[in-house]
Amino acid sequence: MRTTTRRLAGDEVTINYVESARDLHAFDDFLARGDKVLGLDTETTGLNIYSRGFACRLVQFGNRDTAYVLRADMFEKAIVRALRQPRHFTLHNAPFDLQVIDHDFGVTIEELGPRAFDTRIMAHLLDPRQRHEGGTGLRLKELAEIYVDPTVPDTEKELHAIFRKEYKATRETGWALIDIDHPVYVEYAGLDPLAARRLFDELAPMVRDLGLNHLSQFEHHLATLLALLQRKGMLLDLPYVEKLTGDLAAEAAEHEARAARYGVANVNSPVQVASALVAMGEELTEETDGGALKVSKEILLPLADLDLQWERMESREPNPLADAVAHAKRAGKWGKSYAQAFLDLRDPDDRIHPVIGGLQARTARMSVSTPPLQQLPSGDWKIRRSVIAEPGNLIIAADYAAVEMRVLAALAEEPTMIEAIRAGEDLHSFTAKMVYGPDFTKRHRKIAKAVGFGKVYGGGATTIQRQTGAPMEQVREALAGYDATFPGIKRYAKKLGNRAEYGKKEVVTLSGRHLPLDRDRIYAATNYVVQSTARDLLAQAIVDIFDAGMGDLLRLPVHDELIAEAPAADAEEAIHEIGRLMETPDFYGVPIVAEPEVYGPSWGHGYGAPA
DNA sequence: GCTGCGTACGCA
DNA sequence: CCAATGCGTACGCAGC
Numbered sequence: 001m002r003t004t005t006r007r008l009a010g011d012e013v014t015i016n017y018v019e020s021a022r023d024l025h026a027f028d029d030f031l032a033r034g035d036k037v038l039g040l041d042t043e044t045t046g047l048n049i050y051s052r053g054f055a056c057r058l059v060q061f062g063n064r065d066t067a068y069v070l071r072a073d074m075f076e077k078a079i080v081r082a083l084r085q086p087r088h089f090t091l092h093n094a095p096f097d098l099q100v101i102d103h104d105f106g107v108t109i110e111e112l113g114p115r116a117f118d119t120r121i122m123a124h125l126l127d128p129r130q131r132h133e134g135g136t137g138l139r140l141k142e143l144a145e146i147y148v149d150p151t152v153p154d155t156e157k158e159l160h161a162i163f164r165k166e167y168k169a170t171r172e173t174g175w176a177l178i179d180i181d182h183p184v185y186v187e188y189a190g191l192d193p194l195a196a197r198r199l200f201d202e203l204a205p206m207v208r209d210l211g212l213n214h215l216s217q218f219e220h221h222l223a224t225l226l227a228l229l230q231r232k233g234m235l236l237d238l239p240y241v242e243k244l245t246g247d248l249a250a251e252a253a254e255h256e257a258r259a260a261r262y263g264v265a266n267v268n269s270p271v272q273v274a275s276a277l278v279a280m281g282e283e284l285t286e287e288t289d290g291g292a293l294k295v296s297k298e299i300l301l302p303l304a305d306l307d308l309q310w311e312r313m314e315s316r317e318p319n320p321l322a323d324a325v326a327h328a329k330r331a332g333k334w335g336k337s338y339a340q341a342f343l344d345l346r347d348p349d350d351r352i353h354p355v356i357g358g359l360q361a362r363t364a365r366m367s368v369s370t371p372p373l374q375q376l377p378s379g380d381w382k383i384r385r386s387v388i389a390e391p392g393n394l395i396i397a398a399d400y401a402a403v404e405m406r407v408l409a410a411l412a413e414e415p416t417m418i419e420a421i422r423a424g425e426d427l428h429s430f431t432a433k434m435v436y437g438p439d440f441t442k443r444h445r446k447i448a449k450a451v452g453f454g455k456v457y458g459g460g461a462t463t464i465q466r467q468t469g470a471p472m473e474q475v476r477e478a479l480a481g482y483d484a485t486f487p488g489i490k491r492y493a494k495k496l497g498n499r500a501e502y503g504k505k506e507v508v509t510l511s512g513r514h515l516p517l518d519r520d521r522i523y524a525a526t527n528y529v530v531q532s533t534a535r536d537l538l539a540q541a542i543v544d545i546f547d548a549g550m551g552d553l554l555r556l557p558v559h560d561e562l563i564a565e566a567p568a569a570d571a572e573e574a575i576h577e578i579g580r581l582m583e584t585p586d587f588y589g590v591p592i593v594a595e596p597e598v599y600g601p602s603w604g605h606g607y608g609a610p611a
Numbered sequence: 612g613c614t615g616c617g618t619a620c621g622c623a
Numbered sequence: 624c625c626a627a628t629g630c631g632t633a634c635g636c637a638g639c
Binding site: 164 | 612613616617618619620621622623
């Protein structure tokens with residue numbers, strides 16, 4: 001045994017590095033001490049659990065004052081034995097370690113998940129804000145320095161320095177290269193479960209005292225289910241993705257070469273693009289937040305005589321540089337962020353396993369990363385076509401119909417809006433009819449729709465004008481008409497604003513989630529509570545679908561929809577059942593409904609990919 | 612080589 | 624005051 005001591009929150013703590021089988025007796029004695037909850041953590045070669053070459057290197061257990069650090073390759077049996085004891089563990093960001101342990105030790109997510117506490121979940125319930133948003137932050141280091149010990153070391157940062165200096169490695173590669181018994185590596189590995197356990201001891205009572213135990217249990221259960229989705233992943237059409245990647249790279253290069261003829265060496269440099277356009281005589285008037293000339297897609301496409309669907313408008317002579325830059329950037333983005341990312345992140349079976357952040361945004365909205373499957377281009381099927389169902393299966397999906405509008409109507413108890421929804425009206429058309437009369441036009445509906453979204457997002461007349469291109473006069477008329485038609489919405493926003501102004505700077509959702517508000521953006525309260533409530537509906541649906549025994553069909557949440565797959569013969573029935581499970585027929589008087597659809601053999605088949 | 616910031620772009 | 628919300632990723636650029 002190699003034992004080191006150090007101080008943590010004024011106490012002496014001991015970190016034991018197990019060197020031989022003889023040392024395991026001491027580990028067993030430690031396990032027999034009767035801790036109801038042990039801190040648990042792993043050190044791995046990287047973050048992509050399912051990529052070739054990934055391995056768990058260390059597994060660490062700790063209570064408040066003693067940690068044991070075990071090599072994964074030498075002490076697998078002892079680790080598995082410890083994990084299978086009837087005991088709870090506390091981890092920070094448990095889904096990662098649960099999958100590592102499932103992947104490398106065969107102690108499954110199903111087995112360990114129900115016995116895992118996650119301090120990240122607890123912290124999110126107490127304050128969902130990142131550090132830069134004024135919150136506690138959600139990283140172990142950030143939370144530990146607030147709740148455990150302000151001098152707790154930044155283990156990641158210090159290890160990165162060692163990777164550089166001693167191993168000529170980067171922050172990415174160092175985790176696999178550092179000597180497994182490197183004293184700093186071992187000490188920091190051991191420190192994390194101690195911090196996790198001490199953090200748990202602080203946060204758990206706070207969660208309980210705020211009456212958040214029920215919500216906490218729900219989020220823990222959901223997190224385990226989402227870890228199952230990540231473990232399952234989604235299959236790629238590899239030959240298709242390889243060709244797509246090559247095609248997009250070639251397309252980007254071709255347009256980059258066109259841009260270079262106008263002196264733009266780098267299409268991703270806004271400064272270069274702006275100065276070249278100005279030199280060609282184009283007038284750039286819009287500015288970025290930082291005061292630079294704006295050359296975003298919204299600026300470039302009109303200069304290239306293209307509308308936002310990239311169709312020729314015949315409104316002017318197209319600027320060839322604007323055209324080249326816009327095309328080059330789109331091909332570059334699609335190629336690098338999506339197609340190439342699919343290839344880089346795939347496992348040996350050509351599946352991708354996106355990280356699903358089940359409790360991510362301030363509003364608890366979920367995120368999906370590596371790769372970002374919630375953000376694949378939707379106006380074109382080419383990227384989504386890369387993701388396919390397993391042989392014999394079809395991709396199926398169900399999405400909520402205008403869920404945020406419906407949630408808003410319910411929460412605000414807006415009688416006219418509720419009535420319109422219950423009558424099956426298209427809400428934007430209904431608004432247009434109320435504002436402009438029965439002879440409203442398509443343009444009127446577009447404005448009404450923008451106003452509806454503006455209300456959900458807390459936007460104002462300027463934004464709606466920019467979005468619709470309508471004259472300010474008409475926008476103001478539509479806003480006034482909306483308020484007259486749906487007075488409950490304004491009243492609700494006012495109520496939330498008043499409570500925040502004179503009470504706590506937060507909104508509380510039906511699920512009991514506290515959402516802090518920024519003092520200079522109190523108006524965001526309506527959006528927060530609507531967005532968060534819509535998220536909770538989707539989260540509950542995922543739980544319900546698992547409870548109904550259909551969880552193994554699920555693949556991915558996308559804010560207001562669920563992507564799944566099922567054997568071709570059952571696909572229609574399966575997605576109807578999933579859609580039914582998503583629905584809440586009477587959500588405070590408002591029907592929350594889902595629309596099921598069988599896409600086909602690929603995700604792209606729901607977006608127009610040829611059969 | 613890394614970090615932070617700004618800009619841009621993809622989605623709901 | 625009358626305000627668009629929430630994310631993840633890539634890249635350029637400046638500074639360390």
